Amino acid sequence: MELDNTELLSHKKINSCIPDSKITQYQKGDFIFQAGAPGKNIYLLNKGRIKLYRLAPAGKKVTQWFCFPGEVFGLAELPSKKERTIYAQCCESCEVSEIPLNQFRDLLSSSPDIALQVIEQLTMRLKIVGDTLLNFTADDSRSRIIKLLVRLNTRFGVSHNNRRLIDVALTHKELADMIGACRQTVTTILGDLKREGKIEFINHRISFRSPAALEALIDQRG
Amino acid sequence: MELDNTELLSHKKINSCIPDSKITQYQKGDFIFQAGAPGKNIYLLNKGRIKLYRLAPAGKKVTQWFCFPGEVFGLAELPSKKERTIYAQCCESCEVSEIPLNQFRDLLSSSPDIALQVIEQLTMRLKIVGDTLLNFTADDSRSRIIKLLVRLNTRFGVSHNNRRLIDVALTHKELADMIGACRQTVTTILGDLKREGKIEFINHRISFRSPAALEALIDQRG
DNA sequence: ACTGTTTTGTCGTGTACACGACATTATTTA
DNA sequence: TAAATAATGTCGTGTACACGACAAAACAGT
Numbered sequence: 001m002e003l004d005n006t007e008l009l010s011h012k013k014i015n016s017c018i019p020d021s022k023i024t025q026y027q028k029g030d031f032i033f034q035a036g037a038p039g040k041n042i043y044l045l046n047k048g049r050i051k052l053y054r055l056a057p058a059g060k061k062v063t064q065w066f067c068f069p070g071e072v073f074g075l076a077e078l079p080s081k082k083e084r085t086i087y088a089q090c091c092e093s094c095e096v097s098e099i100p101l102n103q104f105r106d107l108l109s110s111s112p113d114i115a116l117q118v119i120e121q122l123t124m125r126l127k128i129v130g131d132t133l134l135n136f137t138a139d140d141s142r143s144r145i146i147k148l149l150v151r152l153n154t155r156f157g158v159s160h161n162n163r164r165l166i167d168v169a170l171t172h173k174e175l176a177d178m179i180g181a182c183r184q185t186v187t188t189i190l191g192d193l194k195r196e197g198k199i200e201f202i203n204h205r206i207s208f209r210s211p212a213a214l215e216a217l218i219d220q221r222g
Numbered sequence: 223m224e225l226d227n228t229e230l231l232s233h234k235k236i237n238s239c240i241p242d243s244k245i246t247q248y249q250k251g252d253f254i255f256q257a258g259a260p261g262k263n264i265y266l267l268n269k270g271r272i273k274l275y276r277l278a279p280a281g282k283k284v285t286q287w288f289c290f291p292g293e294v295f296g297l298a299e300l301p302s303k304k305e306r307t308i309y310a311q312c313c314e315s316c317e318v319s320e321i322p323l324n325q326f327r328d329l330l331s332s333s334p335d336i337a338l339q340v341i342e343q344l345t346m347r348l349k350i351v352g353d354t355l356l357n358f359t360a361d362d363s364r365s366r367i368i369k370l371l372v373r374l375n376t377r378f379g380v381s382h383n384n385r386r387l388i389d390v391a392l393t394h395k396e397l398a399d400m401i402g403a404c405r406q407t408v409t410t411i412l413g414d415l416k417r418e419g420k421i422e423f424i425n426h427r428i429s430f431r432s433p434a435a436l437e438a439l440i441d442q443r444g
Numbered sequence: 445a446c447t448g449t450t451t452t453g454t455c456g457t458g459t460a461c462a463c464g465a466c467a468t469t470a471t472t473t474a
Numbered sequence: 475t476a477a478a479t480a481a482t483g484t485c486g487t488g489t490a491c492a493c494g495a496c497a498a499a500a501c502a503g504t
Contacts, residue, residue: 054352056360064352075341076349085349108338112331115341119297119330122344127298127307129351130276130286136358137402138278140490171451180359182492187453204451362460393481404462409483426481 021097032088032096033074039084042104043074048094053087061177065125066091072118136180143218144179145189149199150211160207169204193217243319254310254318255296261306264326265296270316275309283399287347288313294340358402365440366401367411371421372433382429391426415439 021044026032032043035055050067064086067073076086099107108115135144149166156168176186190206193199198217200207208214245268248254254265257277272289286308289295295310321329330337357366371388378390398408412428415421420439422429430436 054356056356058360060356060360062352062356062359064355075345076352086352105338108341109334112334112337115334115337116327116330118341119337119344122341122348123297126344126348126351129348129355130284130298130308133286133351133355133358134276134278134282134284136355137284138280138282172453173451183452184454184493185491187451191453394483395481405482406463406484407461409481413483 020103021099023095023097026090026094026096028090028092030090030094032090032094033084034087035083035085037084039074039076039082040101041074041098042072042101043088044072044097044099045069046095046097048096049091050094050096051087051089051091053089054085055087062180063177064129071121075118075122139218141179141181141185142189142192144181145175145186145193146214146218148175148179149206149208150214152206153208153211153214157211160202163200163207163209164211165202165207166205171204242325243321246318246320248312248316248318250312250314252312252316254312254316255306256309257305257307259306261296261298261304262323263296263320264294264323265310266294266319267291268317268319270318271313272316272318273309273311273313275311276307277309284402285399286351293343297340297344361440363401363403363407364411364414366403367397367408367415368436368440370397370401371428371430372436374428375430375433375436379433382424385422385429385431386433387424387429388427393426 023046026048032050033039033041045067047069050073051063052065052067052073053061053063055061065073067088073088074084076084108118135147139147152166152168153164156166157164158167159165172186172190173183175190176183179186190199194201198208198214243266248270254272255261255263267289269291272295273285274287274289274295275283275285277283287295289310296306298306298308330340357369361369374388374390375386378388379386380389381387394408394412395405397412398405401408412421416423420430420436
């Protein structure tokens with residue numbers, strides 16, 4: 001299982017201009033860091049997409065965040081100085097700037113502008129994770145999927161034949177993991193929605209009339 | 223229903239020294255702000271305890287955070303400038319400093335130290351909300367309660383008769399809301415734990431041998 | 445083109461837990 | 475100290491959904 005609070009991410013991007021940073025290229029599937037690692041660095045994503053997730057003992061995943069260019073990650077250990085609890089894995093080839101924690105601190109002190117952007121990024125994420133949490137307790141699987149699609153639309157949606165198309169290929173497993181459901185449930189619900197004529201599939205990408213039309217499907221309870 | 227990610231909060235407190243801030247006293251039950259309000263201010267809690275929560279349409283609550291003295295709140299609207307989605311309600315009588323958003327921005331620019339503390343607070347919260355999210359998908363009610371007790375212990379735990387005592391009076395409803403369960407389930411599970419001799423009640427406060435002893439009760443599944 | 449692997453679709457079956465309904469006991473408030 | 479309100483304890487009953495099992499389809503590698 002895998003969660004994703006990621007869809008709507010901060011619109012505040014930091015330009016890839018961290019001075020004296022070490023820049024590294026990664027391949028799809030590579031880990032920037034894994035849970036258990038010491039965690040002495042802060043990262044800025046320049047290019048690509050990175051999935052930040054946790055792993056429960058039973059092997060369930062919780063995708064905390066999808067990082068996009070301009071976003072800082074690996075901050076969680078800033079206060080605690082403990083080891084990482086999160087996995088950071090590349091979804092595609094990525095370029096990442098990396099600086100040590102204390103250097104990052106200095107940077108923030110000397111660049112109030114960057115500090116403010118970091119604060120805005122964090123704030124935004126906190127809000128979205130909060131939304132997700134609410135979503136979890138309040139909604140059933142169907143509503144969760146619908147809301148997920150709406151959120152995905154705001155990040156990956158493109159216009160296509162006078163409709164909206166979520167322009168990212170995602171498997172049912174991935175979708176399931178984003179909303180804390182099991183794969184079969186997602187398959188069934190997606191099948192229902194398709195049968196109802198609410199969504200269409202264009203090679204693993206989901207298309208629908210409009211976000212509003214989708215939202216109208218959310219039952220009263222949620 | 224009501225969630226709480228609050229238990230372990232940032233250890234970074236900001237001294238109540240925001241210049242030119244308006245200081246207000248509140249009574250228990252008062253709202254500092256409610257969802258739907260414009261949200262042009264940032265707050266710093268000087269004294270008391272504040273519950274930050276969301277409300278789902280069906281009336282379910284999700285407690286996002288318990289604010290303690292030295293913590294900043296009301297930030298979520300910093301980037302979006304939209305209306306608030308959160309309720310901030312006093313759990314007891316509180317003293318709160320309040321400054322307008324842009325003044326807060328200026329403050330951050332001129333005081334990198336405060337900016338850093340804010341970043342650390344946010345980071346800490348993000349981590350905890352993430353934990354909660356994982357907790358939600360991976361654990362059943364019993365494990366959620368046990369883990370909640372462990373977390374509560376780190377914040378409110380005191381030593382008492384060579385045992386740990388969570389020194390806050392919480393109703394079953396409140397506990398239920400913290401873990402996204404219904405009240406009856408909490409009553410039952412707490413009853414089980416008591417019958418098993420794992421916990422005791424000392425006027426609405428929960429006591430147990432040790433956090434480790436509690437954690438041992440978490441079943442293998444995770 | 446052939447074969448292994450991943451993804452999708454569709455069944456049951458089992459179960460955790462929400463929800464309503466009460467009775468009982470605390471805790472406020474008048 | 476009575477009356478009202480809130481908190482607890484304990485029942486069913488219903489249901490959403492996880493999980494296992496498998497078949498079919500799509501995709502990838504050689």
